[in-house]
Amino acid sequence: MKDRYSRQTLFKPIGEAGQNKIGQKHVLIIGCGALGSPNAETLVRAGIGKLTIIDRDYVEFSNLQRQQLFTEKDAIDQMPKVIAAKKRLTAINSSVEIETHIMDATSQSLEPLLKDVDLVIDATDNFDIRFLMNDLLQKLAIPWIFGSCVSSMGMSYTILPKETPCLQCLLDTIPVSGATCDSVGIISPAVQMVVAHQSTEALKLLVEDEHALRTKLVTFDLWNNHYQTINVERAKKEACPTCGAEPSYKYLTYGAQTKMEVLCGRNTVQIRPNREIHLDDLANRLQKIAPIKTNDFLLSMEYRSCRIVFFQDGRALIHGTNSVEKAKSVYYQLVG
Structure with missing residues (x-):
């Protein structure tokens, strides 16, 4: 076991001292899909x-092309991603403490988990959560590493509260495409390239070598052989509502939080109710309506041309529609 990290400690910027620091640090990853699972590994x-690790979703066959911690059995069993990931990660290194949460990332759910976190890695798939993260992590002064990929393209940037431009500053300066993996696809090497940038920056922060951090936004298109780094220092704005002189953190307010959300490109609506749902009670009622499938973490069924998945935290995913109204109708017909 003493040789486990020998090749890593031979790398001078890490060494024995850096390895000891890595072993004392706590990282939180939001999302356990294409970016989250390889960063975790x-x-x-x-x-x-x-x-x-935080993730709200479960494993599907479409994930297996690029989400390296999961297997066909995980997809067949509709295993929550964080549960499948923890099993695999523990088999890789049983000495690491791994905490998992099957939940939606909100300011209320995230903040208690950030008390002793040294670094956050963005592995989400939508900007609603990223803007919430941006506000919360600026407020708590926790560094985080942004990452995004689609098609053969990707980008990454390391955000240091009080020092660098925040995500709001960046996106006011550099427009981001509205394309999604479901609309234009994605190749696995694009994912791996973003992860390589994110995980390398993470190691620099964990060993406290901030002088080595990449200070520029990196963007690339692997298929078309484009690679670019952009100096974004001037993007930082004094009047920014997140990192400016008088921050308002508007994305942490109740009114700014999504309760019903169309999941981009997935033909799915997520409903997050303001009350608890007990899966056992729900299963007893719903099995009278249509066949149900359950495991320890969720319940799923087919109803009105939709596939509905209920989670223990009360959330429901209504697959087969992008209509919030139809999703609400289906949900309330089943739950009341």
Whole structure:
């Protein structure tokens, strides 16, 4: 076991001192899909002290092309991603403390999990959550690493509160395409390239080598052989509502939080109710309507040309529609 990290400690910027620091740090990854699962694996193999993973979804066959921690059995069983990931990650390195949460990322759910976190890695698939993260992590002064990919393209940037431009500043300066993996597809190497940038920056922060951090926004298109780094220092705005002189953190307010959300490109609506749902009670009622499938974490069924998945935290995914009204109708017919 003493040789486990020998190749990593031979790398002078890390060394024994850096390895000891890595083993004492706590990283939180928001999202356990294409970006989240390989970032998690890299950190676990590197000997991170504690890893917390948050994800609201479960494994589907379309994930297997690029989400490396999952298997066909995970998809057949509709296993929540964080549960499948923890099983695999523990088999890789049993000495790492791994904490998982099957939940939607909201300011209320995230903030208690950030008390002793040293770094957050963005592995989400939508900007609603990213803007919430941007506000919350600026407020708590926790560094985080942005990452995004679609088609053969990707980008990444390391955000240091009080020092660098925040995500709001960046997106006011550099427009982001509205394309999604479901509309234009994605190749796995694009995912791996973003992860390589994110996980390398993470290691720099974990060993406290901030002088080595990449200070520019990186963007690339692997298929068309484009690679660019952009100096964004001037993007930082004094009047920014997140990182400016008088921040308002508007994305942390109740009114700004999505309760019903069309999941971009997935033909799915997520409903997050303001009350608890007990899956056992729900199963007893719904099995009278249509066949149901359950595991320890969720319940699913087919109804009115939709596939509905209920989670323990009360959320429901209504697959087969982008209409919030139809999703609400289906949900209330089943739940009341």
